Amino acid sequence: MYKFLLCWRYLRTRYIALASIISVTLGVATMIVVNSVMAGFSREMQTRIHGILSDVVLESQSMTGFFDPDRHMAMVRDIAGDDIEGMTPTVHVPAMLAFNYTGQRIVRPITLIGIEPATYGNVGDYSQYLQHPENQKNFSFSLRDGGYRTRDPNAKDAPERPQMEDAGWKMRRRRAELDRRWREEDARQAAELAAATAKLESPDGIVASPTEESVADPFKSAGATVEPEAAEFDPAKSTWPGIVLGIGLVNYQRGDGEEHFLCLPGDDVTITVPSASSMDTEIKGTYDFFTVVDLYESKMSEYDSSFCFVPLKNLQELLQMVDKPTGIGYASAIQIKLKPGVNPDVVRDKLRAAFPEFYSVQTWRDKQGPLLAAVQMETAILNVLLFLIIAVAGFGILAIFYMIVVEKTRDIGILKSLGAPGRGIMGIFLTYGLSLGTVGSGAGMVLGLLFALNINEIAGLLAWVTGQEVFDPSIYYFYEIPVDISPFTVSWIVLGAVAIAVMASVLPARRAARLHPVEALRYE
Amino acid sequence: MSNTPSLPTTDSSQRRSPRAPHRVAPSPAPQLPRSGETQLSARQVKKSYRKGQVTIPVLRGVDLEVRRGEFLAIIGQSGSGKSTLLHLLGTLDAPDAGEIHFGGRRIDNLPARDRDALRNRQFGMIFQFYHLLPELTMLENVLAPQMIASGVFQYLRQRKAHVEAATQLLSLVGLEHRLKHKPRELSGGEMQRAAIARALVTGPEVLLADEPTGNLDHQTGREILHLLRTLNRAQHLTICMVTHDLSIAQEADRIVRLAEGQVVEA
Numbered sequence: 001m002y003k004f005l006l007c008w009r010y011l012r013t014r015y016i017a018l019a020s021i022i023s024v025t026l027g028v029a030t031m032i033v034v035n036s037v038m039a040g041f042s043r044e045m046q047t048r049i050h051g052i053l054s055d056v057v058l059e060s061q062s063m064t065g066f067f068d069p070d071r072h073m074a075m076v077r078d079i080a081g082d083d084i085e086g087m088t089p090t091v092h093v094p095a096m097l098a099f100n101y102t103g104q105r106i107v108r109p110i111t112l113i114g115i116e117p118a119t120y121g122n123v124g125d126y127s128q129y130l131q132h133p134e135n136q137k138n139f140s141f142s143l144r145d146g147g148y149r150t151r152d153p154n155a156k157d158a159p160e161r162p163q164m165e166d167a168g169w170k171m172r173r174r175r176a177e178l179d180r181r182w183r184e185e186d187a188r189q190a191a192e193l194a195a196a197t198a199k200l201e202s203p204d205g206i207v208a209s210p211t212e213e214s215v216a217d218p219f220k221s222a223g224a225t226v227e228p229e230a231a232e233f234d235p236a237k238s239t240w241p242g243i244v245l246g247i248g249l250v251n252y253q254r255g256d257g258e259e260h261f262l263c264l265p266g267d268d269v270t271i272t273v274p275s276a277s278s279m280d281t282e283i284k285g286t287y288d289f290f291t292v293v294d295l296y297e298s299k300m301s302e303y304d305s306s307f308c309f310v311p312l313k314n315l316q317e318l319l320q321m322v323d324k325p326t327g328i329g330y331a332s333a334i335q336i337k338l339k340p341g342v343n344p345d346v347v348r349d350k351l352r353a354a355f356p357e358f359y360s361v362q363t364w365r366d367k368q369g370p371l372l373a374a375v376q377m378e379t380a381i382l383n384v385l386l387f388l389i390i391a392v393a394g395f396g397i398l399a400i401f402y403m404i405v406v407e408k409t410r411d412i413g414i415l416k417s418l419g420a421p422g423r424g425i426m427g428i429f430l431t432y433g434l435s436l437g438t439v440g441s442g443a444g445m446v447l448g449l450l451f452a453l454n455i456n457e458i459a460g461l462l463a464w465v466t467g468q469e470v471f472d473p474s475i476y477y478f479y480e481i482p483v484d485i486s487p488f489t490v491s492w493i494v495l496g497a498v499a500i501a502v503m504a505s506v507l508p509a510r511r512a513a514r515l516h517p518v519e520a521l522r523y524e
Numbered sequence: 525m526s527n528t529p530s531l532p533t534t535d536s537s538q539r540r541s542p543r544a545p546h547r548v549a550p551s552p553a554p555q556l557p558r559s560g561e562t563q564l565s566a567r568q569v570k571k572s573y574r575k576g577q578v579t580i581p582v583l584r585g586v587d588l589e590v591r592r593g594e595f596l597a598i599i600g601q602s603g604s605g606k607s608t609l610l611h612l613l614g615t616l617d618a619p620d621a622g623e624i625h626f627g628g629r630r631i632d633n634l635p636a637r638d639r640d641a642l643r644n645r646q647f648g649m650i651f652q653f654y655h656l657l658p659e660l661t662m663l664e665n666v667l668a669p670q671m672i673a674s675g676v677f678q679y680l681r682q683r684k685a686h687v688e689a690a691t692q693l694l695s696l697v698g699l700e701h702r703l704k705h706k707p708r709e710l711s712g713g714e715m716q717r718a719a720i721a722r723a724l725v726t727g728p729e730v731l732l733a734d735e736p737t738g739n740l741d742h743q744t745g746r747e748i749l750h751l752l753r754t755l756n757r758a759q760h761l762t763i764c765m766v767t768h769d770l771s772i773a774q775e776a777d778r779i780v781r782l783a784e785g786q787v788v789e790a
Binding site for chain 1: 617658
């Protein structure tokens, strides 16, 4: 009883010891905040990556891919059919994206992915990242009339996208009308120029009047500048095959708080792919036109600034990945979605054993292994560093406890003269260390949790006070600082800090217990 | 209440035996003290201290007998080893050679746990500088030996009885109005009274007093001495007091002089 009573009195009268545990409090709070943010970051990133990548991917190592994806899927189903929820073939190929923006040709390197619109949505969260609500529900490669989202509804402070308001058919028709007028104007000017030239060149100086034909079809004279396909193609009425562009390829921030786009749904783009069907060593390029039907925004800038999706069939044709007599195509990968609770590693190992080396089988974690490992490594190193802070706090406690034991030497002598055993004296200081550790860690836990739960408000406040954005969403993948508080992590941080405080009090407590009562009583 | 000591500073209505209150737990009926029987003794006790390479002998073979119920004073000059002898008698220190006996049993070689129990239950100790715990109130200081003696739950179960007993002891020494005061709020005489109350709370058989009046003015010292004398007479409490002051020692039944580390009967 005297242990608790004295411990309590020491707690209430020795404020220097309370000061010593402020470092424990801060250490615990920092660790909780850092772990929560890192866990939130990791979780968000994993969710995103997992949403983009399917659980398991069976890929061909060759650029030409493998023949007959349906037969491959049947084989996969034979091997691990019970674990599989959905499958879809895809073709991945590096490509070049080109489009016009205010008269300039813009070219971007991309990863072109051929997908089956009907099944691709089943193996991941692909459709959730599209900008048209209808496409999110039921994706198709056809251009929508309008109604594209003008801001990201998931992010609080997402910038407005006013250009998206008239994206779709509305803008396409307007642009086509504008183009038509331009062409007419061009044709008229060309005709005038031709007439003037003819007049100058004719020896008699008589102006040849334009023929009836050229008036009826002003394009004919300008036909040389128009590509043959485009001549028969009316952009106001029809589109090329659809393409979904990664949003990072076409968006930019102008600093006015709004997000602007170089290319919108409704615009046409050119895709150039390396032709890999021949066995030649030389890789040639072939191109085709596509119409942008939606933008893909997964918030993973790595993907958003390189992925473009087109219908599988069109890509197969473009790459000549179709066996002409049978009409059966090639694919470069099969995306496999597993049933909930199935371990992807097990399925991967089964498929690896069944398919020859020519195929690569990877889980989504394998594919993003280095990134996830980097985040994990970062968390681990931060934890080690922060735990060192608490360890430093532990040494502070040790020093202060030593001082308190020295200060209390005579009290220890008195207690011993009253018959208190050594372990009882030790108990006073261990209880003291435990109490300080508990108070420090408890306060740190409360502080850390409050901080973590309100981190975005705090970041906002700091930004307001300092005028400097603390968390710039354009740098990170997220609009808000993600937080994931794990009770397990919080418990081990708190218990670890309490343990350090107790361990730091062991040495002073032992010293107190071993004091000679007579010497202690004589201590001045 | 026939044993009630007459104390100069205490209201007679609250006086009662200081040995009675501590008997909270059932214990065998106390044996009536038989005066003259040796209760505590030192046999050829030697003790020296080392200071670096030099060994300073303090006690060079002390033989001493403290009889049951007597008030013994040990006098000697500073450095004669009086306090060392008292500490050895109270098992706060162990002799280099010789034996300490209590109630016919050798106690200097007992395990630490038994010596702790002995100090807690059988011996009461008071010191020149009172040695009260500054963080605790007077009542808590007096309760401290009981807290040490029992576990948390045992203490809490009997807390009411313990508090009552401690309060009575504090009234006995005239400090009933100082229960909630901290030592720093008390005078030297009051602190020594509280220390006496603390020494008596577990009902010890022997009170070891190390210069109990050494830090007090003459009048207060006399009052403390009177209190000890009363306890000795009324309770048959064996008291072994160390002092350098012959006039104080003369209050005792018997005086033993310590010179050059040996006992010289006065």
